[in-house]
Amino acid sequence: MIAAWSVEDVRAAEARAMEPLPDGELMDRAARGLAKVVTARLDDIEEPRVVALVGSGGNGGDALFAMARVARSDSDADVAAVLVSDRGAHKKALVAAREAGVAIVDLARSGADEAHDEALEKACALVAEADVLIDGITGIGGSPGWSGSSAQRCRALIDAVDDEAYVIAVDLPSGADPAGVVLDSEGVWADETVTFGVAKPVHLLGTSARCGVLTLVDIGLDMTTMPVAERLDHDDVAQLWPLPASDDDKYSRGVLGVVAGGENYTGAAVLTVTSAVCAGAGMVRYIGPPTPTALVRSAVPEAVCGIGRVQAWVVGPGLDADAESDPDADGEDVAQVTAATEALDSGLPCVVDAGGLDLLDGPRPRAGARTLLTPHAGELARLLTRLEEREVSLDDVRADPVGHARRAATLVHATVLLKGSTTYVVPPEITGMPVRAVAEAPAWLATAGAGDVLAGVAGVLLAAGLDPYDAGTLAATVHGLAGHDVNPGGPVRALDVAFATPAWSPG
Ligand SMILES: NC(=O)C1=CN([C@@H]2O[C@H](COP(=O)(O)OP(=O)(O)OC[C@H]3O[C@@H](n4cnc5c(N)ncnc54)[C@H](O)[C@@H]3O)[C@@H](O)[C@H]2O)[C@@H](O)CC1
Numbered sequence: 001m002i003a004a005w006s007v008e009d010v011r012a013a014e015a016r017a018m019e020p021l022p023d024g025e026l027m028d029r030a031a032r033g034l035a036k037v038v039t040a041r042l043d044d045i046e047e048p049r050v051v052a053l054v055g056s057g058g059n060g061g062d063a064l065f066a067m068a069r070v071a072r073s074d075s076d077a078d079v080a081a082v083l084v085s086d087r088g089a090h091k092k093a094l095v096a097a098r099e100a101g102v103a104i105v106d107l108a109r110s111g112a113d114e115a116h117d118e119a120l121e122k123a124c125a126l127v128a129e130a131d132v133l134i135d136g137i138t139g140i141g142g143s144p145g146w147s148g149s150s151a152q153r154c155r156a157l158i159d160a161v162d163d164e165a166y167v168i169a170v171d172l173p174s175g176a177d178p179a180g181v182v183l184d185s186e187g188v189w190a191d192e193t194v195t196f197g198v199a200k201p202v203h204l205l206g207t208s209a210r211c212g213v214l215t216l217v218d219i220g221l222d223m224t225t226m227p228v229a230e231r232l233d234h235d236d237v238a239q240l241w242p243l244p245a246s247d248d249d250k251y252s253r254g255v256l257g258v259v260a261g262g263e264n265y266t267g268a269a270v271l272t273v274t275s276a277v278c279a280g281a282g283m284v285r286y287i288g289p290p291t292p293t294a295l296v297r298s299a300v301p302e303a304v305c306g307i308g309r310v311q312a313w314v315v316g317p318g319l320d321a322d323a324e325s326d327p328d329a330d331g332e333d334v335a336q337v338t339a340a341t342e343a344l345d346s347g348l349p350c351v352v353d354a355g356g357l358d359l360l361d362g363p364r365p366r367a368g369a370r371t372l373l374t375p376h377a378g379e380l381a382r383l384l385t386r387l388e389e390r391e392v393s394l395d396d397v398r399a400d401p402v403g404h405a406r407r408a409a410t411l412v413h414a415t416v417l418l419k420g421s422t423t424y425v426v427p428p429e430i431t432g433m434p435v436r437a438v439a440e441a442p443a444w445l446a447t448a449g450a451g452d453v454l455a456g457v458a459g460v461l462l463a464a465g466l467d468p469y470d471a472g473t474l475a476a477t478v479h480g481l482a483g484h485d486v487n488p489g490g491p492v493r494a495l496d497v498a499f500a501t502p503a504w505s506p507g
Pocket residue numbers: 014015018026027028030031055056057058059060062087137138139140141142143144145146147148150151170171175196219
């Protein structure tokens with residue numbers, strides 16, 4: 001498990017760590033770790049050129065101290081640092097860099113415009129030649145995008161970076177939101193990010209793609225608060241996945257009821273039931289109208305059709321929730337919606353997906369009922385619009401996915417699994433538990449039916465006794481990994497993902 005703490009908590013932990021230490025020790029630890037990563041990278045490059053972009057704060061200090069170490073190493077590197085801020089750079093670090101022979105280019109505006117433009121042009125040419133580019137403009141003190149007097153300089157310098165250069169971000173990619181909330185800000189996209197002490201939200205949330213490979217350098221921070229975000233790794237999957245005991249039977253392992261796929265969306269029934277069977281349900285019961293029932297019978301002979309005792313429900317994939325209020329609706333469709341409503345009214349654990357979300361008008365009635373909502377951004381916008389009785393748009397949700405998921409979680413007393421390129425599993429605020437972020441899924445997994453498969457996997461885990469928080473994270477993680485494995489780098493179909501799930505589930 002990798003955990004991330006808020007910027008405030010990181011700063012507090014740094015202050016605690018610094019107290020007994022000699023001045024500058026913490027930054028020295030950070031710079032030492034960063035220099036080690038940089039020099040290791042230089043091993044295979046002949047006469048390597050390293051250029052650091054340096055801001056005025058601690059992040060630039062890390063970069064300069066590290067460049068001093070690289071210049072002194074036996075790497076044979078040509079090392080330069082470009083100071084981007086009008087406020088100069090960390091004084092001691094700048095002295096150390098100069099003394100070690102790092103070439104310093106100061107872009108602080110000190111005279112005529114032409115002189116400044118010429119200096120910037122030269123700096124851009126230097127940057128364009130870099131084999132390794134060190135981004136030390138801003139760290140946790142940065143705000144999203146470029147701002148202030150250095151904005152135009154930063155923009156030009158980053159534009160000049162060669163596509164072949166290896167970009168190492170110091171602590172985090174400058175311009176990215178340290179809190180991981182603002183997703184599409186201008187700034188650096190790194191191949192690798194070297195962070196200090198602990199990860200920050202930017203490394204795990206929707207900004208994670210721009211961090212590249214994450215490398216953690218230990219500087220001796222002792223965290224005393226809860227993390228704000230987490231990501232599972234393969235070991236967590238193995239550890240959390242429920243395994244059958246020798247005295248288990250199909251009932252004790254968990255029977256999952258699936259109310260999905262009406263006469264219109266028959267595929268949702270087959271996909272959800274198939275994925276539940278593949279993910280290791282003790283038994284799956286399917287409830288739906290005749291056409292999808294016949295398809296399920298022939299495609300998934302392991303499933304049982306019709307109402308009976310279950311330990312958890314999946315309600316909603318491909319469900320036509322309007323059938324109950326439509327006078328022309330088929331009686332079988334109406335009966336399916338009635339079954340869906342009864343499942344939601346029960347106290348049993350429930351995955352609520354797609355059409356099932358349209359049946360929610362507030363918290364599930366039984367207190368403590370374990371509930372996992374699995375909307376995509378559009379479904380979440382519709383749900384919030386209805387529950388909050390005010391317009392919430394798709395763009396609103398996209399601009400702050402975690403915040404909106406949190407609102408729905410609080411309104412429905414449920415954990416919300418918000419599907420997307422980064423999937424978020426967001427428990428209600430009151431739990432104080434971190435947001436879980438899952439970014440395993442390849443973009444190819446954005447395909448019809450993939451959500452039905454995910455709902456089936458999550459349902460199996462609820463039926464086996466996991467809480468919605470673990471069930472949702474585990475399901476999304478395994479779903480993403482299976483989505484990759486069925487055809488690495490290429491298109492996938494949802495049914496194949498369902499069949500690939502068992503390869504991942506036991507760890
Ligand atoms: N405090 C400590 O104990 C340690 C700090 N460390 C480093 O120090 C960093 C934090 O240092 P600071 O608090 O000085 O902050 P930063 O160095 O992250 O950035 C602050 C500077 O960037 C400018 N800035 C902010 N947003 C900008 C934007 N959008 N565009 C252009 N300029 C912008 C600010 O005006 C300010 O001068 C960490 O990320 C880490 O790299 C590490 O050395 C570990 C120890």
